[in-house]
Amino acid sequence: MQPDNQKQDLDLVVLAKVLKLSKPYIKIFAFCIFLAVVMAVVANIRPFLIGTMVDDYIFKNDMDGLKKMAIIYILFVLANVLVRYFFIYYSQVLGQSVIKDLRVKVFEHVQSLKLRYFDQTPVGRTITRTISDVQAINEIFTQGVLTMFADILGIFAILGFMFYHSWRLTLVCLATLPLMIIATYIFKEKVKVSFQNVRNQISIMNSFLQEQISGMQIVQMFNAEKQEAKKFKEINRKYTEANLNAIEYYAIFYPVVEIISAVGLALLIWVGSRGIWNHTISAGAFISFPLYLNMLFRPVRMIADKFNTLQMGLVAADRVFKLIERDDKIRDYGEVVKDNIRGNVKFEDVSFAYDEKTFVLKNINFELEAHKTLAIVGSTGSGKTSIINILNRFYPIQKGRIIIDNIDIKKLKLNSLRTKIAMVLQDVFLFNGTVMDNITLRDDTMDRGEVIKASKEIGAHPFIEKLPGGYDFKITERGSNLSMGQRQLISFVRALVINPDILILDEATSSIDTETESIIQYAIEKLIEKRTSIIIAHRLSTIRHADKIMVLDKGEVVETGSHDELIQNMNGHYRTLYEKQFEQSVEV
Numbered sequence: 198m199q200p201d202n203q204k205q206d207l208d209l210v211v212l213a214k215v216l217k218l219s220k221p222y223i224k225i226f227a228f229c230i231f232l233a234v235v236m237a238v239v240a241n242i243r244p245f246l247i248g249t250m251v252d253d254y255i256f257k258n259d260m261d262g263l264k265k266m267a268i269i270y271i272l273f274v275l276a277n278v279l280v281r282y283f284f285i286y287y288s289q290v291l292g293q294s295v296i297k298d299l300r301v302k303v304f305e306h307v308q309s310l311k312l313r314y315f316d317q318t319p320v321g322r323t324i325t326r327t328i329s330d331v332q333a334i335n336e337i338f339t340q341g342v343l344t345m346f347a348d349i350l351g352i353f354a355i356l357g358f359m360f361y362h363s364w365r366l367t368l369v370c371l372a373t374l375p376l377m378i379i380a381t382y383i384f385k386e387k388v389k390v391s392f393q394n395v396r397n398q399i400s401i402m403n404s405f406l407q408e409q410i411s412g413m414q415i416v417q418m419f420n421a422e423k424q425e426a427k428k429f430k431e432i433n434r435k436y437t438e439a440n441l442n443a444i445e446y447y448a449i450f451y452p453v454v455e456i457i458s459a460v461g462l463a464l465l466i467w468v469g470s471r472g473i474w475n476h477t478i479s480a481g482a483f484i485s486f487p488l489y490l491n492m493l494f495r496p497v498r499m500i501a502d503k504f505n506t507l508q509m510g511l512v513a514a515d516r517v518f519k520l521i522e523r524d525d526k527i528r529d530y531g532e533v534v535k536d537n538i539r540g541n542v543k544f545e546d547v548s549f550a551y552d553e554k555t556f557v558l559k560n561i562n563f564e565l566e567a568h569k570t571l572a573i574v575g576s577t578g579s580g581k582t583s584i585i586n587i588l589n590r591f592y593p594i595q596k597g598r599i600i601i602d603n604i605d606i607k608k609l610k611l612n613s614l615r616t617k618i619a620m621v622l623q624d625v626f627l628f629n630g631t632v633m634d635n636i637t638l639r640d641d642t643m644d645r646g647e648v649i650k651a652s653k654e655i656g657a658h659p660f661i662e663k664l665p666g667g668y669d670f671k672i673t674e675r676g677s678n679l680s681m682g683q684r685q686l687i688s689f690v691r692a693l694v695i696n697p698d699i700l701i702l703d704e705a706t707s708s709i710d711t712e713t714e715s716i717i718q719y720a721i722e723k724l725i726e727k728r729t730s731i732i733i734a735h736r737l738s739t740i741r742h743a744d745k746i747m748v749l750d751k752g753e754v755v756e757t758g759s760h761d762e763l764i765q766n767m768n769g770h771y772r773t774l775y776e777k778q779f780e781q782s783v784e785v
Contacts, residue, residue, distance in 0.1 A: 211511045214518055215337050218295045225291045229343050232284040237350035239277045244488035245358045246270045248481030256480065284347065285339075292338035296331050303327050303517060309526045312591045313551060320411075321404030326520050329399060333513035341507035348496035348503070355493050362489075363482040369468045370490050373461035377494060380457065381501040384450040388505045391443040393512055398436040405432055454498050461490055527590055527611065534613045538602050538698045539567035540729030542588070547597035549587050557583050559752045561597070565745065570730040572740035574774060575749035581733045583752075585701050588731075589618055601699075619697035623704035625684040627676030632661055633668045635676075636691045643694065651694040657686040700730045737775050746771065 219226050246266065254263040307323060315323075359367040409416065409425055416425055465486055472478025542565040549558040558580045565571045573581045587594050590606060599606045606614055627635050636652075637643040648668070652658040660683060664670035676684040692700065702721065718739060721732075734740050741760045748756035748763070748770045755770050756763055763771035 208508070208511050211515045211518065212337075212342070215295075215334060215511070215514050216342070218299060218334075219291060219338070221298070222291055222294050225287055225294070229284060229288050229291060230346070232280055232287070233343060233347035233350055236277065236280045236284055236347055237354040239273055239280055241351055241354045241358060241492055242273055243270065243277075244485040244492065245362060246273065247488065248362055248479070248485035250481070251484050252479045252481035284343075288339050288343045289335075291343075292335035295338065296335045299334065299517065300327060300331050303331060303521060306521050306523075306526075310523065311525050311527055311593075312586070314523070314525055316551070319404035319408065321402075321407035322400055323520075324407065325400045325403045326517055329403075330396075330513035330517050333396075333510050334517065335510075336506050337510035337514065340503055341510055345500060345503050345507065348500050351496050352493065355489060359486070359489050359493070362485065363472075363478055365472060365478060366465060366469055366482060366486045369464050370461055370486065370493060372464060373457050374493075374497070376457050376460075377454065377497050380450065380453050381497060384446055385501045385504050385508075387446045388443055388501075389508045391439060391446060392505060392509045394439040395436070395443060396509065396512060398432070398439045402432050402436055405429065450501070451498075454494070458490070458494050461494070462487060465490060527593065529611045531607060531609045531611065531613070533604055533608045534610050535602070535604075535617065538617050540698045541565070541567045541600075541602050542571075542699065542729060542731075543600040544584075545598045545600065547587070547594055547599060549583060549592065549594045549596075551583075551592065553595065556595075557752045558587070561752075561754055563745075563747055563754065563757065565729060565731070567602075567729055568727070569744040570725045570732060570742075572732045572734065572743035572746045573749060574734065574737065574740070574746060574771065576774075578751075579749040580752040581749055582703060584749075585620065585703060585731060585733070588701070589615060589620070616695065617698045618701060619692035619695055619699070620701040620703060621685070621689050621692050625676065625681075625688045627672050627679070627684055627687065629672065629674045631666075631669045631671055632664065632687060635672055635687055636668075636694055638691070648690070648694050652690050655686065655689050655693055657690050660686065698728055700725065700728050702730070702732045702734070704733055704735060735778075737778055748774075 246269065250263055250266045250270070253259070254266055304327060307327070356367070359370065405428070409429070416422060469478055469483040469486065473480060473483055544561045544563050547558060547561040548556050550556040557578075561580075561584070563571070573584060575581055583592075586592050588599060588606075590611060601609070601614075601617075628638075630639070633645065633648060636648050645668070649658060652661055661668060661670070672679065676687075679687070721730075721739075722742070732740055732743060740746060743760070746756075746758060746760060746763055747754055750770055756766070763769055764775060766772055
């Protein structure tokens with residue numbers, strides 16, 4: 198655990214970062230501070246006015262003066278209502294404005310992270326950081342810093358009025374204040390720990406639910422509902438226990454506060470009544486001080502709760518800032534922007550490891566001439582997908598160089614590189630939106646006519662037209678209301694509509710039916726004549742006509758050549774894979 202002084206330093210650093218977020222809204226922040234100062238006076242002057250009315254007007258039978266004081270009292274009440282309204286409203290405006298900007302900042306940062314982050318981090322945790330934790334930062338402004346500042350000012354204002362009215366009764370009221378402070382401090386520390394546990398359990402639950410809902414088909418397929426329900430019950434139990442622990446501290450704290458308040462009130466009545474008898478305390482002071490006592494203890498009592506809210510906001514903010522400050526982004530040091538590329542691809546002694554230690558690609562060397570087709574084959578885990586991942590710069594390489602048109606891809610602007618490369622993956626991801634949205638990815642600059650043209654070219658237009666609404670057909674999450682073949686066709690159109698210079702097909706035909714495969718295969722053969730193509734396929738029959746076939750095994754290139762050349766090597770990896778797939782001897 199961190200020492201207390203280090204923890205306090207950390208809280209102050211995080212608080213400074215949070216307050217810095219409000220810089221674009223400094224006028225609103227300053228206005229809230231001004232309202233807090235005004236509210237400290239107008240909200241706490243009422244007992245003083247009541248005492249004055251009793252001593253100076255009621256006991257002196259000055260009814261005209263009493264009416265004027267009553268009007269003044271009502272005006273202060275209305276002023277308090279008005280000031281408090283603006284304070285609450287604008288503190289909420291400030292908080293919502295800050296977290297609105299922060300959510301955008303977090304989302305844009307998450308988009309820039311290496312794919313390695315998403316490989317290692319549960320989706321639910323990232324969602325928690327982006328939504329729940331960011332929302333908790335709003336409480337720093339609405340229930341934390343600003344309201345605590347207003348409460349502290351209110352306490353000083355109350356004490357000022359109390360001492361002015363009667364220093365004797367003020368000292369009596371302050372006699373029980375240390376007990377209130379001790380109870381508040383203990384409560385604050387206990388609830389802070391329990392709330393931290395609540396936040397952790399929320400993150401765990403979000404991660405579990407996201408994973409389970411995404412993989413529900415597998416759960417039902419293998420009849421694993423009971424096991425997963427049992428696991429969820431355990432997570433839910435821990436989350437409930439964390440909340441109950443916090444509730445228990447509240448259940449203890451508030452009765453203790455009531456007892457301390459009752460003791461303070463009893464002392465006040467006892468000493469005040471004696472003061473009235475010996476004429477050292479006025480009747481107005483005796484009547485107004487119970488109100489003072491309640492107004493003094495209320496912010497002291499609430500400040501503990503608000504301090505915990507502030508603490509939880511700071512814990513959430515610290516998590517969000519750690520995400521924003523993550524340094525594992527793809528560094529875009531490139532300055533070269535290419536409008537068009539020929540598509541000559543070259544790997545020079547490239548070695549790559551996802552974890553910087555275990556290399557999945559080792560000294561890869563090959564060159565693919567522009568407008569030629571390279572097929573990459575190999576067993577599962579041989580490194581096929583890793584090659585296209587590093588070609589797109591989703592991950593940085595540790596050794597060697599990747600060159601496109603005699604330019605190291607590190608020197609190319611990421612946007613310039615990726616707009617020249619299109620990919621069609623085996624696992625198609627479609628978003629919740631229309632067919633047109635999924636093809637254009639909501640890029641308003643794309644012409645609808647170009648989309649339809651690409652769809653016709655690929656053979657997807659007939660099936661899209663038959664959908665209710667055609668290109669405006671609403672696709673559900675992950676494309677669950679379309680077949681695998683239909684999803685694949687849409688992803689293919691998505692790739693073709695940008696007219697890429699380099700086309701990558703990663704197992705693009707391995708999960709679709711024969712009829713759809715024939716449509717896509719026709720499109721592939723037509724399209725690879727115009728651009729550099731890299732095809733990864735388990736179905737070796739689909740790559741027979743590739744200009745070059747590269748065979749990978751355990752991250753190394755073991756064979757390179759055309760289909761006819763490789764099939765003649767009786768002991769070669771390619772021939773072995775081919776024979777296993779077709780389960781027959783191959784005649785040379």
